[in-house]
Amino acid sequence: MRFKYFDLVRYGKFTDRRLEFPQARRDFHMVVGPNEAGKSTLRQAVSDLLFGFPVRTPLDFLHPKNEMRLGAWLEHAGESLEFHRTKGNKNTLRDMDNTPLPDTVLDPYLGTATGIFFDKMFGLDHPRLVQGGNDMLKAQDDVGQVLFQAAAGVASLGRVYEALQAEAALLWAPKKSKDRQWYVAQTQLDEANAALKAVTVRTREWAEAHKQVQDSQDAAHALREQHMQLLARRTKLERIRRLAPKATELAESENSLQALGPVTELPVDALAMLSKAELELARAEQRLAIHGLEEGRLKQALADIHIDDALLALAADIESLEALRHRYGMHAQNIERYQGEAASLWKDATDAALQLGWPVPEQGLTADATQVESVLSAMQERLPALPVRRHIKQLLSDHSGLVQAVQNSAKAMLSRQAEIDTVKARLAALPVIHPQPALRVTLEQAIALGNPETAADKASAVVNKAQAELEHAMAGLGVAGKTVAELIALRVPSVPALSRLTAQRQELQADLKMAQTRHNELTGAVQEKELAILQYKQLHHPITRNDVLQVREQRDQAWGAIYSGEVTLAVGAQVFEQSLGRADQLADARLDNVQEAAELQNRQHQLENEMQRRDHAQVLCLAQAAKLQEFEAHWTELCQGLGLPAMSLEQLADWLAQKDRVLSAASSLASAQRDQGGLAARHAQLVSDLRQALQAAGLAVDEASSLSALRMQASDYVSEAEKAKVLRTALSDQLSEAQPILAALEQAADSTQERLDSWSRDWALALERAGLPADTEIAVVQGALALMEVVAEKLQLIRQRRVEHIDVMRSELDGFAAMAGRLARALYGGEPVGDAAQISHDLSARLLSARQAQKQAADVGQELAHVQSQLRLAHEAIQLAGASLQPLMQQAGVAEKDQLRPAIVCSDRHRELAQAIASVQAELLKDGDGYTREQIQAEIDEADLAQLAAELDALHADINFATAEQTRVAVELADAVRRLDGISGTDAAARAESQRQEALSGMADAAERYVKVFTAARLLRWSIDRYREEKQGPMLARAGAVFSQLTLGSFERLAVDFDRDPMVLEGLRADGAKVGIGGLSDGTRDQLYLALRLAALELHLGQAAPLPFIADDLFINYDDARARAGLQALAALSEQTQVIFLSHHDHLADVARSVFGAEMNVLML
Structure with a gap:
């Protein structure tokens, strides 16, 4: 069974959402969405659709329970079913016309699957994957339990089995205990019997007492x-x-x-409003008088402040100079310190050279730079080259390892030879059982047939159902008087043609909508650009080149008037000076704000580009609308040419789909009738073939045995053969793996000895290059190397002190003096007086005074602006207070405030x-x-x-x-x-009898519960052992292949250690190493559980009807390579059943396409 589509009509956060799942060779579909997009909701929706809504559901937060609805189109064995399921107590299955369907309509598609079985076998998410791996770790000593719980999707079987045993022990055991429920009830029974015997019954006359009660009442x-x-x-x-x-x-x-x-009648708060207005008037008049005096004082203070603009213009250079003064203050002392360190390092180097027997120059590092460099070079030339020293060190390091490797190789060869001899002895002792191929084929056919009586009933039910579906489909078509043959001959557009037309129309509509959306976006973008340019101009006030040219022209005109004599120097000097200052100020401001001017120009260019794209988008909108109109006219002409009634493209699709359902129902009816006829003959043939195959194998067969009995006898025989075959294969594999390893160990021993001989030759050559005698001891060589390293290290440190410290500091001090002289000449107009540090200190003090004056002017200006705003607010408050009383005066009919x-x-x-x-x-x-x-x-x-x-x-x-x-x-x-x-007596006897009955009931309950719990524990142990016996061979072979694929070849296959009781499951690496479940990492253990689940599911699909497999974020912790391997394993499964993969990692879509191809179906939530 598979989904053709899935409808989330009213469910959770979804409304009228359809997910399409087209048919493909590998039926794999990927649903991608961020967190909280509804992937877990979709997984729950599949279970609710197939098996019904639960009584209580947390997914009714958007849609009421009585409106919740799901739908789907199911396909299976050439049959299909479109239906909806609603939330309710009965008649929850509906067809597309909302007609109730019987509850058994899904049985042919689901088989015997239940909701719990579907969730455990065909559903897997990351938490369950991790839990399965942890449960395998707990059950690692029992391979049967590991296989059973992984195949059935049942976690924590060990805890269930232990809990059943513990509960049985608390109910009853041969040894009496006060904590066991049976013996507690037995004690209560003994106490009740004793109390019942002690109670006696009394009777007396009570007529007088009864009359006294009646009179008192x-x-x-x-x-x-x-x-x-x-x-x-x-x-x-x-x-x-x-x-x-x-x-x-x-x-x-x-x-x-x-x-x-x-x-x-006036408002309730009229008196409060009057009092508030009077108070506001008094306060506003007081503020007006106070702030007026403060405004005059601040204006005078602002005029008295003087700011040194020339000094502030060089503020950055002065601050940089002062920072350099602090940074370079210790350079002179540091130069002397580094020179002393170099002399100390030179002494250490010469001491080491003397120990090596090298000649040492008499002059030290106190000479000039050229002589010092010559001395250092001479010492450096005496040192062997660095590669030679490193080569000798490497040879010293390799020596002990080579000797140890030769010894280890010999031990490993002896150990591997003993293992090969043991495996050969075990292979010789194994029995040989070879079931004939005919027996295996006949057994598989019998297993595939299932229960014969159930198959016959099912075939009859399929025929009846197919006949009913054909009648129902003909009624839904709405074409009276037409036969199936006439419907086949009817000339209508094919489904692919109709799909192409629908897709073409949807594409045109989507293109038109996209073009309109694009035009709207570009229109909004143009408006945003225009607003941004306006706001940028208001915020930054950028100065353009035209502004500078205009003030310069005014300056030139003032100078020309003075120069030509039109105005006298006394009159025109002030005007010219103002024009000159204004021109210089604007020029400086433009240089300072050149970035703002460039940004303004850039934004204007961006606005022009957006306007051009908006115009182009408008042309595309008009063109797409014309294409859609042309398509609608063409569809009308096509309907008339085919002789179809006038209908929309969407209506024709529903009509054609209903016609296909009629033809499919007719085909299903014929197929069901043929299958029913051949089922009886197939059953008889299987009984005969299976009996002959068993007799040919030398087994005693009862002539009256049924097909089920013969099938069980054959299964036991084949299972025994498989056990022997698996053990033989495992031992053969161990032998095949051990022999090449022994040969490799022999080769490794030879190679190790050759490496030791090569080392000796390299050692003699290296000593010769280092200038050491060939017979020098290893300890002496090590000491000489250490002294050479001391000389090399000291020479390197001496050069580092000279180049990286002393020379750099002298260069920095020269640059600092040059910068101080340049700033002093720029500000004082002559050569500087004093050293660079004094100049920097004086300029920093002047800059601090200028900035304080500038800050004071800014603070006074800000305070003046605040006072002026308070004056405006006071005037406004007076006006508002008077206006607030006007509605009350009009309502009261008075003209004055006092009235x-x-x-x-x-x-x-x-x-x-x-x-x-x-x-x-x-x-x-x-x-x-x-x-x-x-x-x-x-x-x-x-x-x-x-x-x-x-x-x-x-x-x-x-x-x-x-x-x-x-x-x-x-x-x-x-x-x-x-x-x-x-x-009248007491009820002591009744209470005693009641306690006695309660004790008997407790003993009965304890006995009944003990039988159930003890039987359940035995059945669970039996199920685990039988599953291991029947499924261990083929399941382990397939799981091993999948596990090797998931781990990218890190493990070759899975193996069972038959020598341990119970047997243990292990992973076999390519080099022959075995790793138990406890030795696997968390991620690898999760991959093992996934491999077992997939293998068990593939075996199940070979015997039962397929159902969709829902995988929810299985590869959340995988890298791309292992995620691709996991998807390849799911690809093999998708060839047997539909796989729906849910993930919130959108990058996995590209990984999945590399496995399934670009045509893979990806759905976005």
């Missing part, structure tokens, strides 16, 4: 009636006393409200009275016990309020007396009842 009833009457009277008097003041208050409030007359307050007071008084009246009325209704105001007033009028208190006191006394009498009679009645109960 009658007296109690009479007293209750009297007490109720007194309580009713007290309630009425209390109501009158409680409500009389409120009724008086209500009348007074109503009279006061009438006395006010008509009143204009508004009395009107507000009158309105508030009217509101208070109305609220008081409403409150009292509500209290009357609340406390009036359901009486109306008129009824309450009538009771008050009838009552004598002056005598009300005395009447209530007397009534309280009567009620208290009646209560005391009731209490007395109740005590007497309780005593009489207690005496009567005592005479």
Whole structure:
């Protein structure tokens, strides 16, 4: 069975989402989406569609439970089914017309699979993969348990088996214990029997006691009636006393409200609004006076500040000079220190040279630079070359290893020869069993047939179902009077042609939508560019070349007027000076803001490019719309030419699909009838062939044996042969692997000896190149090498001190002095006075003063701007306060602000009275016990309020007396009842019998549960052992191949250690090394579990109907190479059943295409 498509109609976060799964040779489909995209939801949806929604589901957060719906198109063995499943208690399967379908409609597609079996066998995610690997680690000492739980997808079988045994021990065991449930219940039974024997039954006369109880009950009833009457009277008097003041208050409030007359109602907060406005006016006027004085003071302070602009222009150079002064301050002392270090290093080098017997120059490092360089070069020439020294060190390092390798090679050859002799002895002792091929073929055919009776019933059900489906499909087609042959001859567009037309129309619509989207995006981009340019101009105010040319022209005109004599020097000098300063200032500002000007030009160019692309996108929109109109006209002409009724392209697709379902149902009916006819003949032939094959193998066969009995007998025989074959193959493999290893060890021993001889020759040659005698001891050579390294190291350090430190510091000091002189000449106008450090210190002090003046001017300007903004806010507050009172004055009908307050007071008084009246009325209704105001007033009028208190006191006394009498009679009645109960006996015997029955029930429950638990543990152990016996050979062979593929050849195959009890599963590397499950890494153990699951699934698919395999993020921790290997393993599985792979890594799509090809189906969530 496979999905052609899957509909998430109303499920979880999805609404009307369809996932298409087209047929391919390798039925593999990849669904990619980020986290929280709905991949786990899709996996749960598959199970809910095939096996029904659970009673409670967390996926109803968007759609109500009664609206949840899933759909799919299933394909299997040439048959197909389109259906929906809804959330409900019955009739949850529906066809595409929402007609209920029987619950058995999915049986031909699902077979005997259940929801739990499908989830464990055909579903695998990363957490379950990791859990499976961990469970294999816990069960590593039992190969049967490892195979069974990996194949069945059942995790933690060991814990289940141990839990069953532990529970059985707590229920019953031959040895008595107080903690076991059976013996606890037995103790309770003994105690109940003893209590039952101790209970005796008593009987006496009770007529007198019974009459006394009846008299007390009658007296109690009479007293209750009297007490109720007194309580009713007290309630009425209390109501009158409680409500009389409120009724008086209500009348007074109503009279006061009438006395006010008509009143204009103003807002509740009118008085607060008036007070707030008056307060705002006073505050604003005060702020206006204060901030006016502060504005004048700040303007005068800003005019008194002087800023040295020339010094600030060179601020960066002055700061750099000062930083260099601090950085180079210790250079003179450091130069002397490094010279001393070089002299010390030279002494160490000469001491080592003297120990080597080399001549040492008399002059040291105190001479001039040329002589020092000559001395260092002479010492360097005495040293052997660095490759020679390194070669001698390497030879010293290799010597001990070569000697040890020769000894190890000899030991390894002896050990491998002993292992080969042991394996040969075990092979000679194995028996040889060869089942005939005819027996294997007949057995496979019998297994494939399944249960004969079930197969016959299923064939009959398939025929009936096919006939019903054909009738249902003909009814859904809506073509009355036509036969199947007429439908076949009907000339209609083919499905591929219709698909091409649909795809062409969808492509045109998508192109038009894409063009419109592109045009809208480009239009928005143009608007964003224009706004960005406007905001950039407002923010940076870039100065262009035209601005500079304009002020320069004004400067030249002022100078020309002075030069030509149009104006005198006294008059024109000030104008010319201002124009000159303005021109220089703009030129400097343009140089400083050249980056902003360039950025503005760049943004304008980008705007022009975006406008050109927008115009081009608009032309594409018009062209795509014309193509879509042309396609619609062509489709109308095509329908008329084929003689089809006028219908849309989408409607024709549904009609053709229904027609194909009719033809498919007819074909299925004919095929089912042929299969039913041939099933009986096939069953009889298999019985005959299997009996003959068993007899040919020398086995005794009962002539009356059924096909099931013959099949089990043949399976046991073949299983025994497979066990012997697997063990022989394993031993042969060990022998084949050990013999080449022995030969390799012999070659390695020879090679090691040759390497030792070669070392001796290289050693003599290396000593000669180093200038050492050939017979020099190894220890002496090591000492000489150490002294040579000391000389080389000291010479290197001397050169490093001279080149990297002393010369560099002298160069930096010269550069610092040059920079200080340049800055002093630029600011003082002459040659500098003093050294460079003093110049740097003076300039830094002047720069600090100039910056403080600049900061002071900025702070005063900022404070002035703040004061001016406060003045504007004060004026605005005065205007707002006056405007806020205008609505109230208009509503109150007054012209002056002083007239508004009395009107507000009158309105508030009217509101208070109305609220008081409403409150009292509500209290009357609340406390009036359901009486109306008129009824309450009538009771008050009838009552004598002056005598009300005395009447209530007397009534309280009567009620208290009646209560005391009731209490007395109740005590007497309780005593009489207690005496009567005592005479009638107790229930001690009943309680004892009840405890006895409870104990018997506990013993029965413990026995029943013990039988179930003990049987379950035995069945689980038997299932594990039988699965190992039947599936171990073929499953391990296939799992080993998959495991080798997943580990990229790191492991060659899987093997079983038959010498251990129970047998242990191990991984075999290419070099013959065996690694148990406990020795595998976490990732490799997960790959082993995946290999076993895939192998078990392939074996299952060979015996049962295929179902889709759902893989959820299996390769989350794999690199690309191992992920590709895992996908190749899934590719082999996809040739047997549909594989749907879920992942949130989009880069795996490219890896999957390299395995399945570019045409692989990828769905994005």
